[in-house]
Amino acid sequence: MTRPVTARVPAKVNVQLAVGGLRPDGFHDLANVFLAVGLHDEVTATPADTLRITVEGADAGQVPLDHTNLAARAAVALAERHGTAPAVHLHIAKDIPVAGGMAGGSADAAGALLACDALWGTKATREELLDICADLGSDIPFSLVGGAALGRGRGELLTPLETGGTFHWVFAVADGGLSTPAVYRECDRLREASGAGAGVADVPDPEPSPALLDALRTGDATALAAAVSNDLQPAALSLRPALAATLRAGADAGALASLVSGSGPTCAFLAKDTEAAQAVAGALAASGTCRTVRITSGPAPGARLVDA
Ligand SMILES: C[C@@](CO)(OP(=O)(O)O)[C@H](O)COP(=O)(O)OP(=O)(O)OC[C@H]1O[C@@H](n2ccc(N)nc2=O)[C@H](O)[C@@H]1O
Numbered sequence: 001m002t003r004p005v006t007a008r009v010p011a012k013v014n015v016q017l018a019v020g021g022l023r024p025d026g027f028h029d030l031a032n033v034f035l036a037v038g039l040h041d042e043v044t045a046t047p048a049d050t051l052r053i054t055v056e057g058a059d060a061g062q063v064p065l066d067h068t069n070l071a072a073r074a075a076v077a078l079a080e081r082h083g084t085a086p087a088v089h090l091h092i093a094k095d096i097p098v099a100g101g102m103a104g105g106s107a108d109a110a111g112a113l114l115a116c117d118a119l120w121g122t123k124a125t126r127e128e129l130l131d132i133c134a135d136l137g138s139d140i141p142f143s144l145v146g147g148a149a150l151g152r153g154r155g156e157l158l159t160p161l162e163t164g165g166t167f168h169w170v171f172a173v174a175d176g177g178l179s180t181p182a183v184y185r186e187c188d189r190l191r192e193a194s195g196a197g198a199g200v201a202d203v204p205d206p207e208p209s210p211a212l213l214d215a216l217r218t219g220d221a222t223a224l225a226a227a228v229s230n231d232l233q234p235a236a237l238s239l240r241p242a243l244a245a246t247l248r249a250g251a252d253a254g255a256l257a258s259l260v261s262g263s264g265p266t267c268a269f270l271a272k273d274t275e276a277a278q279a280v281a282g283a284l285a286a287s288g289t290c291r292t293v294r295i296t297s298g299p300a301p302g303a304r305l306v307d308a
Pocket residue numbers: 014017026027028029030032100101102103104106136137138139140153154155180181184261262263264
């Protein structure tokens with residue numbers, strides 16, 4: 001009997017998300033500056049007769065258990081490449097909010113790939129794993145790599161970024177999720193409605209902010225706070241106006257920066273240090289503007305195998 005294999009994978013926040021025009025293939029070119037943070041899902045792979053998914057955690061009921069689960073799709077993709085059957089039980093211990101703009105499904109896909117590769121002895125190269133990740137979803141390569149990175153293209157073409165320190169974050173988790181495609185569609189709709197147009201010819205090419213990359217490199221939280229931006233934030237706020245009160249509650253409590261995490265609806269608050277993070281978290285919890293509050297820090301390492 002082969003021993004189960006467990007992979008641990010971090011969530012992410014986008015400290016910059018610059019969104020270009022709508023491409024003919026339905027995606028948007030990005031300058032996506034990812035920072036991995038210390039909320040994790042764990043994926044455990046155990047030999048089984050057929051592919052089976054189970055999930056535990058507060059949001060477990062919102063995760064599909066069929067072949068559409070991103071962890072299942074990752075196992076199938078790896079098995080197909082190596083001419084084996086995806087005969088595995090994948091158990092997901094879910095701590096990353098579902099449909100929250102923190103790449104939880106992507107984390108599960110990256111974790112399933114690593115765990116299945118170890119369980120089956122497929123010995124896929126790093127390049128092969130990154131290739132499978134990019135095929136499955138734009139954010140999945142970053143879940144594998146972790147740390148901090150700039151994502152170009154639709155977010156899958158990664159350049160690792162240097163970070164000079166630890167950044168302290170508070171996350172306000174909302175009731176219910178937001179659909180990523182719906183938020184991109186709303187971003188396009190708002191651009192059209194403003195008269196500027198939403199196509200690649202209408203929107204400037206997205207570029208990373210030099211001030212933001214500098215702040216990451218030097219570990220300067222105040223400078224990072226001044227440089228964070230998210231082009232999807234107006235769209236997330238348009239679809240979920242109540243998020244404005246969440247952002248305001250964190251800002252009023254002294255957060256250095258308040259922004260929607262990716263496509264939302266999770267809101268992210270950058271704090272000066274752990275004490276400031278505690279104060280922001282306390283105020284958010286008392287504000288009644290979110291379901292739950294999490295304190296963590298980044299950068300966090302990417303997907304890795306752990307002892308079960
Ligand atoms: C917005 C971001 C920011 O990191 O993540 P979340 O905040 O949702 O976690 C990502 O761009 C989400 O990446 P991911 O969730 O992997 O998206 P995918 O599965 O590749 O694509 C889902 C859908 O989102 C839209 N999409 C995604 C990426 C991109 N660069 N342009 C897009 O327009 C497309 O409509 C696509 O069909």
